[in-house]
Amino acid sequence: ETTQAAAVFDSSEIPPIGIDKYLMRLSATFRCSDATFIAALVVVDRLLEYDTGRLPLTMKNVHRLFFASLVAAVKYHEDEVYSNGHYAKAGGVHLREVNRLERVLLVALDFDLRVTPEQYRLYEASLLGVCKSSSKDMPLCLAAPGCPKKQPMSVAVTPASTASTEASSDMGQSDAPAGPGGDISASSTPVRR
Numbered sequence: 001e002t003t004q005a006a007a008v009f010d011s012s013e014i015p016p017i018g019i020d021k022y023l024m025r026l027s028a029t030f031r032c033s034d035a036t037f038i039a040a041l042v043v044v045d046r047l048l049e050y051d052t053g054r055l056p057l058t059m060k061n062v063h064r065l066f067f068a069s070l071v072a073a074v075k076y077h078e079d080e081v082y083s084n085g086h087y088a089k090a091g092g093v094h095l096r097e098v099n100r101l102e103r104v105l106l107v108a109l110d111f112d113l114r115v116t117p118e119q120y121r122l123y124e125a126s127l128l129g130v131c132k133s134s135s136k137d138m139p140l141c142l143a144a145p146g147c148p149k150k151q152p153m154s155v156a157v158t159p160a161s162t163a164s165t166e167a168s169s170d171m172g173q174s175d176a177p178a179g180p181g182g183d184i185s186a187s188s189t190p191v192r193r
Contacts, residue, residue: 009061029090043069068101
């Protein structure tokens with residue numbers, strides 16, 4: 001089962017979009033709270049520890065691991081969520097792939113997405129420590145509450161004219177849908193739970 005879970009998160013090749021740009025894109029298009037980004041980090045770590053750490057973090061799976069963790073964290077921690085179709089466009093993957101990644105993640109974690117206040121504070125402090133010692137504006141640092149470099153979540157997204165070219169290979173899939181073109185909010189309305 002672990003091999004199957006690991007295989008689900010692996011891209012066929014290393015995605016050409018760097019993880020920093022990918023996280024900035026997710027930040028701009030998911031429109032979720034900073035706390036949810038931190039919760040997603042907790043979920044990623046929990047998934048990597050699944051089955052005594054047999055799921056290694058690699059350049060072929062880091063994008064999908066964080067993407068699936070963020071989708072699940074948004075649904076668990078946010079009051080307003082978008083459809084999986086919205087998240088598919090934001091992440092540059094097909095809807096069926098979003099559903100599969102989310103399902104495998106939830107089963108692997110036994111549907112436990114809770115983040116204790118202690119875990120949250122630990123991850124937040126660690127993230128802020130990394131951010132303060134880094135000269136780069138890393139996306140997760142910018143999402144951390146209290147980050148001195150924090151910018152608004154309205155980060156520019158790839159223009160529609162180049163989005164389909166970039167997104168077709170964002171996640172190492174030859175048949176991936178066009179990624180977010182400009183502002184995808186026009187076609188997506190959050191659902192209040």
